[in-house]
Amino acid sequence: MSATLDAAAAPIAIGGVAYEVVMGIECHVELKTETKMFCGCRNVFGAEPNTNVCPVCLGMPGALPVPNRLAIELLVKAGLAFGSEIPAYSKFDRKNYFYPDMPKDYQISQFDMPLTQGGVVPFWLPDGTHGSCRLTRIHLEEDTGKSSHASRDGRIAGSTHSLVDFNRAGVPLMECVSEPDIRSAPAAVAYLEALKRTFVALGVSDVKMEEGSLRCDVNLSLRPVGQEEYGTKTEIKNMNSFNSVRRAIESEMARQAEILENGGRIVQETRGWDEAAGTTHSMRSKEQAHDYRYFPDPDLTPIEFAPLDVTRLRESLVGLPQARIDRFVSDDKLSIAQAHQIVDTPGLADYYDAATALTEKPQATANFVLGDLSRLANETGVPAGESRLGVESLAEIVALVEAKTINSKTAKDLIARVWSDGGSPREIVAAEGLGQVSDSGAIDTLVAAVLAANEKSVADYRAGKTKVMGFLVGQVMKQSRGTANPTLAEERLRAALGDGAE
Numbered sequence: 482m483s484a485t486l487d488a489a490a491a492p493i494a495i496g497g498v499a500y501e502v503v504m505g506i507e508c509h510v511e512l513k514t515e516t517k518m519f520c521g522c523r524n525v526f527g528a529e530p531n532t533n534v535c536p537v538c539l540g541m542p543g544a545l546p547v548p549n550r551l552a553i554e555l556l557v558k559a560g561l562a563f564g565s566e567i568p569a570y571s572k573f574d575r576k577n578y579f580y581p582d583m584p585k586d587y588q589i590s591q592f593d594m595p596l597t598q599g600g601v602v603p604f605w606l607p608d609g610t611h612g613s614c615r616l617t618r619i620h621l622e623e624d625t626g627k628s629s630h631a632s633r634d635g636r637i638a639g640s641t642h643s644l645v646d647f648n649r650a651g652v653p654l655m656e657c658v659s660e661p662d663i664r665s666a667p668a669a670v671a672y673l674e675a676l677k678r679t680f681v682a683l684g685v686s687d688v689k690m691e692e693g694s695l696r697c698d699v700n701l702s703l704r705p706v707g708q709e710e711y712g713t714k715t716e717i718k719n720m721n722s723f724n725s726v727r728r729a730i731e732s733e734m735a736r737q738a739e740i741l742e743n744g745g746r747i748v749q750e751t752r753g754w755d756e757a758a759g760t761t762h763s764m765r766s767k768e769q770a771h772d773y774r775y776f777p778d779p780d781l782t783p784i785e786f787a788p789l790d791v792t793r794l795r796e797s798l799v800g801l802p803q804a805r806i807d808r809f810v811s812d813d814k815l816s817i818a819q820a821h822q823i824v825d826t827p828g829l830a831d832y833y834d835a836a837t838a839l840t841e842k843p844q845a846t847a848n849f850v851l852g853d854l855s856r857l858a859n860e861t862g863v864p865a866g867e868s869r870l871g872v873e874s875l876a877e878i879v880a881l882v883e884a885k886t887i888n889s890k891t892a893k894d895l896i897a898r899v900w901s902d903g904g905s906p907r908e909i910v911a912a913e914g915l916g917q918v919s920d921s922g923a924i925d926t927l928v929a930a931v932l933a934a935n936e937k938s939v940a941d942y943r944a945g946k947t948k949v950m951g952f953l954v955g956q957v958m959k960q961s962r963g964t965a966n967p968t969l970a971e972e973r974l975r976a977a978l979g980d981g982a983e
C-alpha cells in the first residue's frame with residue numbers, strides 16, 4: 482500500500498532539490514478502566530497525590546501483578562476497529578530503565594509479541610482528499626508516575642526538591658505505533674483526530690488531552706522526492722494538543738530544511754517541543770531498543786486468545802465513526818467539515834441520522850442540526866437529543882420549509898420555541914397563521930403601505946441607491962410579522978418601483 486495521498490504535502494525546495502517530509506507517529510492513550518493495569522487501585526485523574534497506590538504499583542518486593550482483562554479487551558477492540566490482526570499469542574516484557582517516577586525501575590510493556598499487528602487508519606483531510614496511515618502495532622503497557630520539578634511548573638518554586646505522585650503509575654496505557662506514512666502536518670492532525678474519535682466512540686479512552694490521556698511523539702525526517710531511503714529522523718515529544726502537534730511539525734520541518742540547505746547533517750535525537758517559544762530543542766540522543774534490555778516478564782504468563790473471544794469483540798464494534806463520516810460524505814453529500822462536526826459532537830450523529838431518515842433531506846437537516854440546534858445546545862447546555870425538539874418536530878419544520886409553507890425566519894423562531902416549550906410545529910403554524918404569505922395580492926398591499934411610509938427611501942432608490950432595497954424588504958417582512966415570502970416581497974417591490982417585469 483502506498484503512502485498517504487495528501488494534497489497538503491507540498492514539496493520543500495532545498496538547494497534546488499524537491500524534498501518531502503516523512504513522519505511516523507507514536508501515540509500513548511490511557512485506557513478507560515475502573516482499576517489499574519496490574520492491581521486493584523483506582524484509575525482516576527485528579528485524586529490527592531499518592532492515594533491510589535498499593536504494593537504492586539509501588540513495586541514493593543514480592544508483590545505480584547495480575548493483568549486487567551478489560552484493558553486487554555479494550556485494546557483489542559481498538560485494533561479490530563482498524564482491521565489489525567490479533568495474534569493468537571501475546572506476552573508482556575520488562576523494559577528496563579531508571580526513572581524516578583517509575584518505582585520498579587522497569588516498565589511492563591510488550592516487545593516482540595504485541596496484542597495487535599498491522600491495520601490501517603483512514604481519514605479525510607480538510608481539503609477533501611482521503612488519506613490513510615498504516616499501523617505497525619498497538620501494544621499494552623503501564624503508565625509511569627508523575628514528577629513535578631521546581632524549575633518546570635513553578636508549583637514548588639524556589640525549592641531544590643522534586644515531587645513525585647504515583648497515582649498514575651500502573652494505569653493501563655496503549656501505544657499505537659504507525660508506519661512512516663504521514664506526509665504533512667494536516668495529515669498528522671487528521672490521523673490523530675481519527676484515532677481519537679474512534680477511541681471515544683468505542684469507550685476505549687476518554688481522550689482528554691488536557692489531562693494527558695492522549696500523548697504523542699512524532700518521528701520526522703526529510704528526503705528528496707523519489708528517494709526510497711529515509712533521511713535521518715528526529716523524535717519530537719511533549720506536544721499537549723493537536724494544534725501543538727501541527728506547530729511542532731512545521732517548526733521541525735523548517736529547522737531540518739535549514740540545516741540541509743546549509744550543507745549540514747541531521748543528528749538523530751529526541752527533541753522537546755517548547756510551546757511558548759514555538760521551537761523544538763535537543764533533549765537526548767535517541768536510545769536503541771537494545772538499551773532497554775527487554776526480557777519476558779517472569780511474573781506474567783503469556784496471553785492466549787480464543788478465536789471466539791476475538792469474534793465476540795469484533796461483533797461489539799458498532800457505529801464506528803469513520804464509517805459514519807464516509808456515509809455522510811458519500812451518500813448524504815455533506816462536506817468533510819460538516820460530517821466531522823456532526824460525528825464529533827456527542828449524540829448529534831444519532832439525532833442527525835434519525836431526523837434524516839424522516840426528512841430524506843440530508844443537507845437541509847444538517848444545516849439545521851449544525852446551525853440553530855448546535856447554537857441552542859451551547860446556549861442552554863442541553864444536547865439536541867434531550868431537548869423538547871424531537872426529530873419528528875425537526876422533520877416537520879424541514880418539510881414546512883421545503884414546501885415553502887414557512888420561510889427561514891419563521892423556521893428559526895419555531896425551532897427556538899419548540900426546543901424549550903415542545904409542541905408540533907405544523908399545528909403551531911396552522912393555529913397562529915404563521916404560514917408564509919406567497920399571495921402577490923396580499924404582498925402588494927403591504928408593499929404599497931411600506932412605499933407610502935418611506936418616501937425618502939423610495940427617492941433614494943430612484944436616485945440609484947439600490948442598497949435601500951434590503952431595508953424595504955425588511956419593512957415588508959416586519960409588516961407581515963415575518964411571514965412574507967422574502968423573494969416575492971423583493972420582486973413586488975421592484976415591480977412597484979418600476980424596474981423588473983410586471
Ligand SMILES: [Zn+2]
Nearest residue numbers: 520522535538
Ligand atoms: Zn496499585
